[in-house]
Amino acid sequence: MAFDRLPIAVAARLPAQSTRSALVIAGVFGFVAYATWLAATAPMERSLWILLAILAASLVSSIAGFAFSAITGAMLFHLIDDPVRVVQIMLICSVGGQCLMVGALWRTIQWRQLTVFLAGAAVGLPLGLFILLHTPSAVYSQAIGGALVLYALFMVTRRPMTVRHQNVLFDAIAGFLGGVTGGAAAFPGMFVTIWCSFKGWSKEKQRALYQPFILIVQLAAITLMTLRGFMPHNHHAFAFTGIVFLPSVFLGSTLGLACFRRLNDRQFALAVNVLLAVSGLGLLV
Numbered sequence: 079m080a081f082d083r084l085p086i087a088v089a090a091r092l093p094a095q096s097t098r099s100a101l102v103i104a105g106v107f108g109f110v111a112y113a114t115w116l117a118a119t120a121p122m123e124r125s126l127w128i129l130l131a132i133l134a135a136s137l138v139s140s141i142a143g144f145a146f147s148a149i150t151g152a153m154l155f156h157l158i159d160d161p162v163r164v165v166q167i168m169l170i171c172s173v174g175g176q177c178l179m180v181g182a183l184w185r186t187i188q189w190r191q192l193t194v195f196l197a198g199a200a201v202g203l204p205l206g207l208f209i210l211l212h213t214p215s216a217v218y219s220q221a222i223g224g225a226l227v228l229y230a231l232f233m234v235t236r237r238p239m240t241v242r243h244q245n246v247l248f249d250a251i252a253g254f255l256g257g258v259t260g261g262a263a264a265f266p267g268m269f270v271t272i273w274c275s276f277k278g279w280s281k282e283k284q285r286a287l288y289q290p291f292i293l294i295v296q297l298a299a300i301t302l303m304t305l306r307g308f309m310p311h312n313h314h315a316f317a318f319t320g321i322v323f324l325p326s327v328f329l330g331s332t333l334g335l336a337c338f339r340r341l342n343d344r345q346f347a348l349a350v351n352v353l354l355a356v357s358g359l360g361l362l363v
Contacts, residue, residue: 124157132323136175136330141337143179143285144267145353146172168264169296170320175331176293186286194246198253199295206261223362230355240278266295281346
């Protein structure tokens with residue numbers, strides 16, 4: 079009797095598989111058409127290379143939920159001469175990807191704990207933007223990149239460790255440092271991600287904190303940079319040209335989220351540390 083039901087079960091799967099295949103094919107053709115249009119009409123040079131860099135960074139970074147800006151910046155700083163413009167593009171694209179990922183984790187967000195991190199970021203973000211606008215990017219990016227590589231190598235080789243005595247002051251400090259790196263390099267998740275890894279939380283709980291933190295800090299950074307009088311006279315007003323690259327962000331983030339759901343906590347921790355190392359190398363390049 080079981081063998082009699084087998085053809086029926088197989089037949090039931092066929093429509094779903096056909097639909098999935100059709101969506102994949104349509105998506106590929108749609109993305110090719112979008113890339114062709116962008117290469118012909120984008121308001122900047124090397125737009126196709128920028129698109130591919132953003133697509134790759136979205137895919138890789140969305141597996142762990144952070145490091146988009148560090149990975150993208152490692153490529154965009156070689157494609158675009160103006161570092162402020164690079165940060166503006168990364169902010170727009172990162173916000174798009176973070177909206178998609180925060181929506182997937184919305185029910186698990188711990189708003190009370192998140193508030194402490196955001197309070198620290200409110201102090202650090204203006205300082206980070208000041209560093210971006212008044213300091214050569216190589217000065218702080220090299221220091222942050224080197225520290226990230228050393229930390230990630232240490233974390234990969236050590237045994238898992240949890241800090242048992244938690245303190246809200248440490249949460250606020252992590253948020254402050256995230257605000258600084260969020261303004262200076264569009265990378266607010268670095269210190270918050272590191273601190274969450276010491277809390278002994280599951281991968282879902284970690285992402286439910288640092289994912290909305292990244293989104294809110296980046297939205298605040300964009301708001302500050304659009305205020306009249308905030309940008310120095312030798313810099314252009316905030317440019318929203320990064321919006322044209324959002325389709326590649328959504329595609330990469332969707333694929334990365336599918337990979338994230340297949341990871342256990344140990345694999346997730348390894349992915350986070352590998353991305354930290356890649357982020358550090360990206361800032362050093």
